[in-house]
Amino acid sequence: MKSVYSNFLRLSTLCLLGVLLLCTAAGLLFNVKLLPGGLSRSMLLLPAALILFWGYRRYSSPLELLRSLEEVGYIPEPGCSRLQTVNQVRYRRKKGDLPPVYPNGWYRLLDSHLLLRGELKNITLLGEQVALYRTQEGQVYVVDAYCPHLGANLAVGGQVVGNCIECPFHGWQFNGEDGKCTKIPYAVKVPEFAKIKTWPSCEVNGMICIWYHSDGLAPTWSIPEQEEITSKEWVYRGRTEHYVGAHIEEIPENGADIAHLSQVHGPCAISGVDLRYTNSKLWKFVKHTWKVQWQPEPEPNNHCSQMFLEHALTLFGKHFALLDLHVIARQVGPGLVFMTFKHDFLGSGVILLCVTPVEPLLQRVSHSIYYQENMITAIPKFILWVECKQFERDIMIWNNKKYVSKPLLIKEDSAVQRHRHWFAQFYSENSPRLVFQQQGLDW
Numbered sequence: 001m002k003s004v005y006s007n008f009l010r011l012s013t014l015c016l017l018g019v020l021l022l023c024t025a026a027g028l029l030f031n032v033k034l035l036p037g038g039l040s041r042s043m044l045l046l047p048a049a050l051i052l053f054w055g056y057r058r059y060s061s062p063l064e065l066l067r068s069l070e071e072v073g074y075i076p077e078p079g080c081s082r083l084q085t086v087n088q089v090r091y092r093r094k095k096g097d098l099p100p101v102y103p104n105g106w107y108r109l110l111d112s113h114l115l116l117r118g119e120l121k122n123i124t125l126l127g128e129q130v131a132l133y134r135t136q137e138g139q140v141y142v143v144d145a146y147c148p149h150l151g152a153n154l155a156v157g158g159q160v161v162g163n164c165i166e167c168p169f170h171g172w173q174f175n176g177e178d179g180k181c182t183k184i185p186y187a188v189k190v191p192e193f194a195k196i197k198t199w200p201s202c203e204v205n206g207m208i209c210i211w212y213h214s215d216g217l218a219p220t221w222s223i224p225e226q227e228e229i230t231s232k233e234w235v236y237r238g239r240t241e242h243y244v245g246a247h248i249e250e251i252p253e254n255g256a257d258i259a260h261l262s263q264v265h266g267p268c269a270i271s272g273v274d275l276r277y278t279n280s281k282l283w284k285f286v287k288h289t290w291k292v293q294w295q296p297e298p299e300p301n302n303h304c305s306q307m308f309l310e311h312a313l314t315l316f317g318k319h320f321a322l323l324d325l326h327v328i329a330r331q332v333g334p335g336l337v338f339m340t341f342k343h344d345f346l347g348s349g350v351i352l353l354c355v356t357p358v359e360p361l362l363q364r365v366s367h368s369i370y371y372q373e374n375m376i377t378a379i380p381k382f383i384l385w386v387e388c389k390q391f392e393r394d395i396m397i398w399n400n401k402k403y404v405s406k407p408l409l410i411k412e413d414s415a416v417q418r419h420r421h422w423f424a425q426f427y428s429e430n431s432p433r434l435v436f437q438q439q440g441l442d443w
């Protein structure tokens with residue numbers, strides 16, 4: 001029942017495509033005059049078939065919006081390229097009295113479908129390089145990218161052999177389970193101390209995550225499974241990826257910063273992402289309004305917090321209750337957010353919002369949407385697109401702001417202070433701090 005809609009759409013598109021191709025073939029081969037004008041008119045059916053096929057592929061494939069750092073959130077400086085602007089802003093910006101840069105917790109590395117069996121990838125996160133690979137049996141392992149022998153990058157030219165990863169330089173093999181070296185092609189015996197660092201990892205909700213703790217502690221909590229994703233009741237409909245030039249804590253803190261919602265996210269999404277123009281008169285007749293509450297969860301889920309968000313849309317000052325949307329954004333640890341929504345007509349689904357530090361003041365942020373399968377794909381894709389536009393407005397603030405350790409808050413901002421207190425649990429004594437080096441911040 002749940003896939004009746006998509007099967008019907010697929011079948012009807014294929015039928016129409018078949019008819020168009022048959023008509024074209026008949027016109028070309030037998031000069032059958034299916035359309036007035038004969039052969040030349042029949043040939044017009046071919047581009048029509050191709051356009052139909054292209055349109056169907058566009059419609060049914062997941063949305064992918066991947067943005068580089070310089071594409072979003074910077075105002076180009078006169079005479080500078082986008083990249084030069086980014087480097088200048090990052091170089092001269094006041095950094096403020098920053099908290100430690102890598103909080104303890106689980107972080108997303110990659111969406112599961114982007115790592116095939118036998119595939120190997122090099123990923124930068126937390127100021128480190130890791131090699132991520134999937135065995136032929138489907139198991140995922142994460143190890144340090146640099147070989148302890150002479151430093152080659154295992155993910156650049158290396159290969160997956162059974163449970164092991166083989167270095168491209170001298171052929172040493174390391175087991176992803178415990179990091180032990182299992183083979184040195186030119187040695188009689190593999191010494192006991194030959195080992196590579198492994199990272200605790202897990203695969204859940206269609207993504208591969210790794211655990212980081214500055215003291216090397218094992219995971220103290222696990223990532224909750226979204227059952228609708230595992231059971232395929234909700235299916236993948238697209239993803240976005242952005243880079244944000246800010247401290248990681250700025251991003252989740254946004255959920256507790258209630259006052260910014262009407263200022264930054266009030267203007268309609270179509271009015272763009274450049275905050276200089278979002279309040280243009282042209283789009284004044286559409287407005288988003290938000291009501292938000294933020295609160296931490298009690299033990300044993302004190303590593304989680306929840307934001308309850310009620311969204312309403314007004315057109316010419318008139319409220320359309322049909323478009324009201326209730327969202328629960330559950331923050332799980334420092335780097336994962338589950339935004340679930342339910343709507344009587346628009347259906348239900350989840351956006352997995354993941355923030356992964358690449359380096360101290362650079363975050364990779366992904367949004368992946370999973371939605372009930374029997375809903376037309378345009379709905380989840382549109383929701384993801386709107387979320388993406390609203391998020392890009394925040395990026396413009398984050399990329400240019402300074403972290404204020406002692407902010408000037410008023411009573412109405414109290415959730416910001418409570419959020420900072422809650423977030424502090426993810427730092428420990430040895431959490432690394434930014435060593436200030438202006439020349440080290442170039443992108």
Ligand code: FES
Pocket residue numbers: 147148149150151152167168169170171172
């Ligand atoms: S550097 Fe990896 S085996 Fe030599």
Ligand SMILES: [Fe+2]
Pocket residue numbers: 254260264265394
């Ligand atoms: Fe925001």
